[in-house]
Amino acid sequence: MRRIGRVVTVGLLCGLVLVGSGRGAVAAGVAPAEAMARVDVNSASADELAQIPGIGPAKAQAIVQHRTERPFARPEDLREVKGIGDKLYERVKDHITVGKPARGPR
Numbered sequence: 001m002r003r004i005g006r007v008v009t010v011g012l013l014c015g016l017v018l019v020g021s022g023r024g025a026v027a028a029g030v031a032p033a034e035a036m037a038r039v040d041v042n043s044a045s046a047d048e049l050a051q052i053p054g055i056g057p058a059k060a061q062a063i064v065q066h067r068t069e070r071p072f073a074r075p076e077d078l079r080e081v082k083g084i085g086d087k088l089y090e091r092v093k094d095h096i097t098v099g100k101p102a103r104g105p106r
Contacts, residue, residue, distance in 0.1 A: 038097040041072050054091045059083050071101030 049060035066081045075098050079089050
């Protein structure tokens with residue numbers, strides 16, 4: 001009887017660890033890309049762009065600067081930004097989208 005109690009206790013503890021780690025992954029921003037909203041590279045602020053994994057403040061600012069001169073027509077155009085090559089693009093492509101360019105003042 002004592003052995004069964006240990007097995008049940010270990011099973012419950014393992015279950016709690018698994019449930020807790022799942023919530024922690026979502027809270028820590030490690031959730032799958034499907035669960036995260038995509039960021040529009042034509043309208044997001046530099047702060048929003050910097051939240052994309054692999055994009056820091058400097059690259060986010062470079063994206064904003066690039067789109068003021070030439071808005072993005074498709075996600076692959078992100079490779080035109082200095083510092084974003086094929087490898088980084090592959091990391092971020094599931095986190096971005098390209099909407100209509102924001103209109104500037106007339």
